[in-house]
Amino acid sequence: MASKKRKSYTPAYRREAARLVIDTGRPVAHVAREIGVGEQLLGRWVGIERARDDGPPPALDADERAELERLRVENTELRMDREFLKKAAAFFVTENQNR
Structure with a gap:
């Protein structure tokens, strides 16, 4: 039985995926399905990106x-x-x- 290798995403890809949710206002679930990423994973990326955006x-x-x-x-x-x-x-x- 071969173990499945975990997918790795570049920081740029993570930011772009998060920006899709933030900039368009579309639900995380819809964007996650479109790009083939888990909802929770994309939700974490969105949270990180929003925290980065929270300046003064x-x-x-x-x-x-x-x-x-x-x-x-x-x-x-x-x-x-x-x-x-x-x-x-x-x-x-x-x-x-x-x-």
Whole structure:
């Protein structure tokens, strides 16, 4: 019985395979099937490549900062509206049950 030799992949191949997942946004399973690599193995390569990409976040310019602040305010208002609507819905449910 002959032992099966384990496949070896170059670092460049690993990076390119990981970039296929990261850049296209396609699932690891689909890309793994296409290139003939195990899902877990490709998942590890993607994790390593993403960790390599995690540098300091890019600085925001004035327009982006203003947009971020506007979105934060809007988010806060929407949360308050949601809480109010939850309380109103609960009130009307108890009103209808009491009839």
